Amino acid sequence: MAIDTDLVGRAFPPTEPYRVTDVKLREFAAATGAPYDGTAPATFPIVLAFEAMNAFLEAEQIDLFRIVHGEQRFSYERPLMAGDQLVATLTVDSVRSIGGADIIGTSSVLTDDSGAVVCTTKATLVHRGADA
C-alpha cells in the first residue's frame, strides 16, 4: 500500500498529556547505560515522538513492522525534566516514493503545559510496502 501524498502538511491531534517521572527517566537512562542526574537523556523525547508516530500510523493503517527509521533529529529549547507535562503534535512534512518504499518525513513538536516548545523532533520513516 503506497502512502497517500495528500497527507503532506496534515497535523495530527496532540498526544494525551504525558507526565515525565523520575522513575521513567532513570529506567530510560539505565537501558542505554547513561549516567542519570535528574535531567532526561538527550534521546528521551523519542518516547513521546514515538507515541505520536504510533497514533499517526494507526490512523493511517500503516503497519509498524514495515517501518524502518531513516533519520532522526532533535533540537532542544531545554532538557526535559521530571515533573514536565508534555504533549507531542505530529505533522507530516513530506511523502515520496523510492524503489517501492515510501519515505515519510514527520515533525513532532513537544510542548509543556504552558504551551512552550521544549523540543522539536524530526523523523524520516521508511515504509516498506508488502509488494516492495
Added chain:
Amino acid sequence: MIAGTDLEPQSYVVTRGDLVRYAGASGDFNPIHWSDRVATSVGLPGVIAHGMYTMALAARAVDAWAGGPGRVVELGAKFTKPVVVPDDDEGVGIEVTGTVKSVEDGLATIGLEVTSGGAKVLGAARAVVRV
C-alpha cells in the same frame, strides 16, 4: 572544547537483552528489534538494533565528552546501515568517535562517526552542546 580536537573514542556492546530492555524503556516494541522471523520477513538480515538505541549510545558518548547530561541542544543522524544483533552472549560492538568541528557563542558542534565492525552505521551524525 577546542575546534579540531579528536575526542576520546567510546566503545559499547549491544546484546539482544539490551534491545529488550530498551524496547520496554522507550515503548518501541517493533518486532524487527526482537523477532528474527518478522525481521527477515521485511527483508532485513535478522533482528536489528533500534536506530534510536545506537543514537542513544552516540548521545552517551557526547555526554561523556561534554561533562554530563543536559548540555545537548541539537542531535541528529541518518540510520544508514542496520546494526544486526546476533542471538548470542557476545552481542555486537559500537564505536563512537567525535571531532570538535567548531566552537562559537558557547556552543560546540561535534561531528560523530559511529561504526560497528568497522562499518559506518550512522550518517551525518552531529551534536551541538553547550560548553
